[in-house]
Amino acid sequence: MDALCSRSRVRRLLLPLSAGVCAIALVSGCSDSTSPAPKPEATTSGSAQPGSASKATGDLQSEYQSVIKDVLPSVVQIDASNSLGSGIVYDAKGHIVTNAHVVGDEKKFKVTAATGEKVLSASLVAAYPDQDLAVIKLDDVPEGLKAAKFGDSEKVEVGQIVLAMGSPLGLSSSVTQGIVSALGRTVSESRAGGGTGATIANMVQTSAAINPGNSGGALVNLNSEVIGIPTLAATDPQMGDSAAPGIGFAIPVSMVRTVADQIIKSGKVTDSGRAALDITGRTVVNDSYQPAGVAIVSVGKGGAAEKAGLRVGDIITELGDTPVTTITSLSEALAGRKPGQKVTVTYQRSEAEKTADVTLGEI
Structure with a gap:
């Protein structure tokens, strides 16, 4: 998956694309042959009104324009010297939420509002790469700064x-349209092209076109509510790892608010809500050079793995019922679980298969 941050050193239309793949199953749409045909008498001469379609189109267009007018003033462009991305005004105090890969290692930023006002300076509050989120703050808050309205992930x-x-691609104040294509996606971000390498759960999949530079911006519903932050795009290995059209992913608003609120209050994330084994590991391959598990390289003292009896050299092959073949698949398996949850870990030690009941820790 590609982090969607425009890098100034890249001359091509899109960023270098990673080998991350999102496999999508397509199902054809079928009409229900068992449904009764409409009765002739149900049709009246007044059932089709000329211009009704254009009226509906006009109503929808007006809704789009209203949402854009409401939300776009709260979406900013962020210049981090060697990258360009987007951000959302979080509150009237000048806090702006964006992606961690947009801010990178920078501490100071130039911020331009969608309304075309003068360039403002901002400073980093904190970044949380594990969820690819960050908060920056305007050094001087301009009068009339408008915070976005954040929605409810449950809705x-x-x-x-x-x-x-x-x-x-640096085209400020751009808007694209689509639908929510799926919910609950777990996606691993590549480190290529400036990504953080994070594995992020519960992402919103959308067909709205998102490209480099959209990172950190707003995915908005027709109630003018932010429901996510566009972050990643799928790549298609059959097309030379070019972007797969219409498959983008946004961090859900629930996680955005959780992380941003903690950063603003404490200057860091104090409760990630993300499960961990408290190990470092590496992918190992079998005799056919295929990924076959995660070898434990180190075990955190007093952490979940150590308490369960796992040790350096053990090779993890399953977490619960989920096969583990790579460090990425282990991260994805953990992403769907919570700290304190108990899970059975299957592993190999000296070529013997063993299991351990682990109470998961927290990142």
Whole structure:
């Protein structure tokens, strides 16, 4: 998966694309042959009104324009000297939430509002690469700064119309349209192209076009509420790892608010809510050079793995019922679990298969 941050050193239209793959199963749409045909008498001469379609189109267009007018002033462009991305005004105090890969290692930023006002300076509050989120703060808060309205992840549904707002390829104040294609996606971000390498759970999949520079921007519903932050795009290995059209991913608003609130209050994330084994590991291969598990390289003292009796050299092959073949698949398996949850870990030690009941720790 690609982090969607425009890098100034890249001359091509898109960023170098990673080998991360999102496999999508396509199902054809079929009509229900058992449904009764409409009765002739049900049709009346007044059932089709000329201009009704254009009226519906006009109503939807007006909704789009209203949402754009409401939200776009709260979406900013962030210049981090060697990268360009987007951000959302989080509150009236000048806090702006964005992606961690947008800010990178920078501490100071230039921020431009969508309304075309003068360039403002901002400073990093904190970044949380494990969830690819960060908060920066304007050094001087301009009068009339408008914070975005953040929605409720529980009310997001597949099929909802959404708008993506940001600065794709440096084109500030750009808006694209699509729908929520799926919910609950767990996606691993590549480190290529400036990504953090994070594995992020519960992402919102969308068909709205998102490109480099959209990172950190807003995915918005027709109630003018931010429901996510566009972060990643799928790549297609059959097309030379070019971007797969219409498959983008946004961090859900629930996680955005959780992380941003903690950073603003404490200057860091104090409760990640993310499960961990408290190990470092590496992918190992079998005799056929295929990924076959994760070898434990080190075990955190007093951590979940050590308490369960796991030790350096053990090779993890399953977490619960989920096969583990790579460090990425282990991260994805953990992403769907919570700290304190108990899980059975299957591992190999001296070529013998063993299991351990582990109470998961926290990142």
